[in-house]
Amino acid sequence: MTDRCELSIVVPTYNERERLEELVASVSAVFSAHGIDGEVVIVDDNSPDGTGEIADALTARYPVQVVHRAGKQGLGSAVIAGFARARGSVLGVMDADLSHPPSVLPGLFAALRSLDVDVVVGSRYIPGGASKNWPVLRLAMSRFACVLARPLTPVRDATSGLFVVKREAIEGVQISAAGFKICLELLMRSRIASVAEIPYVFADRAAGESKMTTREALGYFVQLRDLYLLNVRHRKRRARYQQLSEADVAILVQQRQRQM
DSSP states (O other), X not given: OOSXXXXXXXXXXXXXXXXXXXXXXXXXXXXXXXXXXXXXXXXXXXXXXSHHHHHHHHTTTSSEEEEEOSSOOOHHHHHHHHHHHOOEEEEEEOOTTSSSOGGGXXXXXXXXXXXTOSEEEEESSSTTOXXXXXXXXXXXXXXXXXXXXXXXXXXXXTTOXXXXXXXXXXXXXXXXXXOOSHHHHHHHHXXXXXXXXXXXXXXXXXXXXXXXXXXXXXXXXXXXXXXXXXXXXXXXXXXXXXXXXXXXXXXXHHHHHHHO
């Protein structure tokens, strides 16, 4: 691999062996089909199910790097560790269980490049976005979590785990230990000054167990408290915001394809 690439997608893992190879193959196919010079950076927190070993084996066939950590240290710090290893000028995050469809990546990348914004967030909560196969209570909790973050950021899906961001916008950022929702954490603690949101359909995991626990939910309230206090102390300027439709995204992807 060369020293740099266009796009690095960080995938934090803990007991994700069931679908990891399928995810990596799908992301790699999307890179190839859309002419994206990209890589996948898997950050494994010493999964007891052998996820780390599977990730290592994938490096022989796909553009993959693997970061092994000593134990389960948290999602936010896993993403930051992945960013530190990544080669891309654009950094992204997605889940390992295919709840975030790899087909969304060209739209995220094209929007970031064409609109010249600092970050593009994949959103379940703008027109065209949705969540499939989620229990009603889980969906209500997710929407409520986003509403609680609304005074901090114009982003409708601030708890999204699917986004791409320019490296220079988050270089050197220090996240809180309570920063489970890494997108919201970066929006508030970094130099991000402009953001776009594009719709996608979230599909609940078909294999493995959800990582959302009562402890994680309570941790979100601690994170919110810290970020509200940060906002009061520093009065961070709200990011310039725009919201795209599915049609808008399709046009941007086509334009990028023609420019290649």
